[in-house]
Amino acid sequence: MRPDSRTRQGMILFVVVAMLSLFAVVSIAFYYYAGQETTISRMSLENANRTRPDPDALLAYALRTLIFDEPDNGPPHNGPFKTHIATHSLLRNMFGSEGLEPFSGTGRLHGPDYNYYAPNAPNTWYDHYYATCYVNRSYDPAQDGSCNPPYTYPDMNHVFLGHLSYDSNTGQFVATAQSFIRRQLPLENTFLPYPPPSPPPPSFDPYDPQYNGFWTDPNWRPPGSNTAMPVALRQALVFRPHPLLHPNFPPPADIGGDVRNLPPGIPVRLPNGQLHYGNDSIWMDLGFPPQVGPDERNYKPLTYKPLFAFFITDLDGRCNLNKLVWNPYAQPPGPLMLDSFPAGY
Numbered sequence: 001m002r003p004d005s006r007t008r009q010g011m012i013l014f015v016v017v018a019m020l021s022l023f024a025v026v027s028i029a030f031y032y033y034a035g036q037e038t039t040i041s042r043m044s045l046e047n048a049n050r051t052r053p054d055p056d057a058l059l060a061y062a063l064r065t066l067i068f069d070e071p072d073n074g075p076p077h078n079g080p081f082k083t084h085i086a087t088h089s090l091l092r093n094m095f096g097s098e099g100l101e102p103f104s105g106t107g108r109l110h111g112p113d114y115n116y117y118a119p120n121a122p123n124t125w126y127d128h129y130y131a132t133c134y135v136n137r138s139y140d141p142a143q144d145g146s147c148n149p150p151y152t153y154p155d156m157n158h159v160f161l162g163h164l165s166y167d168s169n170t171g172q173f174v175a176t177a178q179s180f181i182r183r184q185l186p187l188e189n190t191f192l193p194y195p196p197p198s199p200p201p202p203s204f205d206p207y208d209p210q211y212n213g214f215w216t217d218p219n220w221r222p223p224g225s226n227t228a229m230p231v232a233l234r235q236a237l238v239f240r241p242h243p244l245l246h247p248n249f250p251p252p253a254d255i256g257g258d259v260r261n262l263p264p265g266i267p268v269r270l271p272n273g274q275l276h277y278g279n280d281s282i283w284m285d286l287g288f289p290p291q292v293g294p295d296e297r298n299y300k301p302l303t304y305k306p307l308f309a310f311f312i313t314d315l316d317g318r319c320n321l322n323k324l325v326w327n328p329y330a331q332p333p334g335p336l337m338l339d340s341f342p343a344g345y
Contacts, residue, residue, distance in 0.1 A: 052291070052293055053288075053291055053306060058288070058306060058308075061286065061288055062286060062308045062310075065083065065085055065089070065286045065287070066085065066089060066090060066160070066310065066312075067089060067090050067091060068089055068091055069085070069086065069087070069088075069089035069091065069092050070082065070083045070085065070086045070089075070287060071287070077097055078097055078138055078139040078140070078141065079134055079137060079138030079139050080134075080136060080137055080138045081134045081135055081136070081137070081138070081139070082135065082136070082287050083135060083284075083285060083286050083287040084133055084135050084180070084239045084240065084241075084284045084285050084286070085160075085180075085239070085284060085286055086134045086135065086139070087132070087134050087139050087147055088132070088147075088159055088160050088180075089160075090160070092147045092148070093147055093148060093157075093158060093160070094148055095148055096146045096147050096148035097139070097141055097146070097147060102148065103148055103149065103150045103151070104148060104150060105145070105146025105147065105148040105149055105150070106145050106146050106149065107145055107146060107147075107148075107149030107150075107151075107157045108129050108132065108144055108145045108146075108147070108149075108156055108157050109128075109129060109143070109144060109145035110127055110128075110129040111127065111128055111129070111143060111144075112125035112126070112127065112128075112189070113125055113126050113127070113128040113131065113143075116131075116188075116230045116232060116233040116236075117188065117227065117230060117233075120227075121227050124188050124189070124227055125188065125189055126188050126189070126233055127186060127189070128143065128144055129156055130156060130182070130185050130186060130237060131233060131236035131237055132156055132159060132236070133235060133236050133237065133238060133239050134236075135235065135285070136235075137236070152314070154177035155182075156182060159179070159180050159181075159182060159239065160179055160180060160310065160312050161177065161179065161312055161313070161314065162175060162177050162178050162179040162311050162312055162313045163175065163176050163177040163313055163314075164176070164266070164313050172265060172266065172267075173266050174266065174267055174268075174269050174275065175262060175266060175267065175268045175269065175280055175311075176269050178256070178257065178268060178280055178281065178311065179281060179310045179311050179312045179313075180239040180240075180281075180282060180284060180310065181207065181239070181257060181281075181282060183205040183206075183207065183270075183271050184203040184204075184205060184271055185203055185204060185205070185206065185237055186202070186203050187202055187203065187204065187222045187223070187224065187225055188222070188225060188227065188229070188233075202223065202224060204222055204223060205255075205270075205271060206234075206237060206238055207252055207255050207256070207257065208255055209254075209255060212251060214229070214234060215234075215242065215243050215244070215251035215252070216243060216244070216251060218231060218244055231244045231245060238282075239282060239284055240252070240257075240258065240282040240283050240284060241283070241285055241307075252279075252282065253278075253279055254276070254278040254279050255270065255276055255278070256268050256276045256278045256279035256280050257279040257280060257281050257282040257309075258279055258281065258282050258283045258309065259279055259281050259282075259283065259309045260278065260279045260280055260281065261280055261281045261309060261310070261311035262280050262311060265277075266280075268280050280311055281309040281310060281311045282309060283307040283308070283309055284307060284308050284309065284310070285305065285307055286307075286308050288305070288306045288308075290303055290304065290305050291303070291304055291305075291306060292304075
C-alpha cells in the first residue's frame, strides 16, 4: 500500500494557536514577575524613607545645639564634650559658662599648653587660644578664659561667625570669613618662658591642599618644625571630624571646606587674596545619634552618622535694627527712618 497522500487540514492553525498560547503564558508570567518586583521596590523605598531621620527633626536639633550648646552634662557644664560645636553656641557666647551678665567676660585667653606634646617634647607648647574645638576634652575657664567677650567679630572668640563683604570693584559679595573655619593658625612654640618673642611664629592654613598631610599623615610636621604635630592637637584646631581619628571620613573636598551653603557666585576670599568659588562650609558632628538605613548598593543595613554644615553671618550693613528710629510726632505715625552707616564691622 502507498501512504495516504491527502493533506492534513488545520495544521497551520494548530501551530499558530500553540504559539499564541506560549506567548500568552510568557506574557502572564512576565506581568506577575514585574508586579512582584514593583511591590518589592515600593516596600524597599518606603522602608528607606521610614529609616531616614525626619528633616524637620534634624533642623530642630541643629538649631537647638547652635543656640543652647551641647545637651547639658551637669554643672559647671564644661565637659568633657562630645561635639565639635561645644562652647561655641550663641547663648554661651553671650552669657558665658556661668550665665551671668551678657558680653561681660574676658574672652578666650592666650597661653601655653604643654599637654599636647608631652612627654615626647616637654618644652614644646601650643597657644590654647587657637585650639578651641573641645570634642573629647573639657573647657577650663581658669586657663582658657570666658566665652562671652564684650564684642562681636569673626575671630577665635566667635568661630561660628562668618562674614560677607561687598566688593565695590567686582560688584559682588565676598565671604571674608567662614563659620567654624579659621585660617593662618600658628605653629607650635619651643620658646621658654611664655610669651614668645616677636615676631610671632609662622602660620599655616590646614585647609590648603599643600598641607594635606595635616589630615592624612600621622607623622606630619608643620613647615620648619622638627616635631610631628599630635593628632589630638590637630582635632583641637579644626571643627570637622579628623580622618586620622575617623578613618572612614575623608579630608576636606577643597580649600573651602566640604560643602557649599552660599548661593552661586559668592566666592570665599583666601588669605592670599584669591577668590575661591567652591565650597564654603565644613561638616560638623553635633552629637545626633547614629542611624541605620538600607544600603542600596549592597542590599543590607547601613549605619551612618548625620552631620551638619553652617554658614552664619550677621545682618550688619544690611538692616541694622539699632539704627531704626520711630517718629512719634508724625500724624499719622510716620515711616521708619534708616540712618546711613558703613557696611562691615
